[in-house]
Amino acid sequence: MSELAASKPETTEDNNNDNDSLTPSTFLKTVLGRPVTVHLSSSSRYTGILSCLDGYMNIAMEQTEEYEGGQLKAKYGDVFIRGNNVMYIATEKKIK
Amino acid sequence: MSSISAPLDLIRLSLDERVYVKCRSSRELRGKLHAYDQHLNMVLSDVEETVERVEVDEETDEVIVKKESRSVDMLFVRGDVVILVSPPLRTT
Numbered sequence: 001m002s003e004l005a006a007s008k009p010e011t012t013e014d015n016n017n018d019n020d021s022l023t024p025s026t027f028l029k030t031v032l033g034r035p036v037t038v039h040l041s042s043s044s045r046y047t048g049i050l051s052c053l054d055g056y057m058n059i060a061m062e063q064t065e066e067y068e069g070g071q072l073k074a075k076y077g078d079v080f081i082r083g084n085n086v087m088y089i090a091t092e093k094k095i096k
Numbered sequence: 097m098s099s100i101s102a103p104l105d106l107i108r109l110s111l112d113e114r115v116y117v118k119c120r121s122s123r124e125l126r127g128k129l130h131a132y133d134q135h136l137n138m139v140l141s142d143v144e145e146t147v148e149r150v151e152v153d154e155e156t157d158e159v160i161v162k163k164e165s166r167s168v169d170m171l172f173v174r175g176d177v178v179i180l181v182s183p184p185l186r187t188t
Contacts, residue, residue, distance in 0.1 A: 040179065052103055060103040076116075080106045080181040082136055 039088040057083030110183035118180040122148040135175030143168040
């Protein structure tokens, strides 16, 4: 029991240190302006340059290509994706 | 794109322009954007709605994709059906 009690303050300390470590939102800041593929829960994918995103995970992208079942379906200049549809945001080395 | 700091700015810049909206259940809308809010509820005018239906021919088992279109003068779109909004191509 005494061990448990001793470990508690340590945990708090760790959480404080987490401020400078990698969190999902710091990752998202680093991928702004970079090529990404956004996977929607409907299984369609969007590849393009990530312009910006907000707390709802709404996404604005540039030079976007839409893929459904691996096939290119459409191209958009700018595109807004409503956050609730987003499943993954994957980084890309370059646009196909 | 330099004037954009939040994704919704993209929609704001498309006010009074024709936009393309991809909705749930294979529906697409093209129309002039009059108003929107943070839920992506939108009011569009001169709208063309396209619905894609996939049917299977019972005799040949062929998959047939049917596109049906209709026009609506004024349309309120509930935000939760919206998947994607694309503004018209800008030359700037």
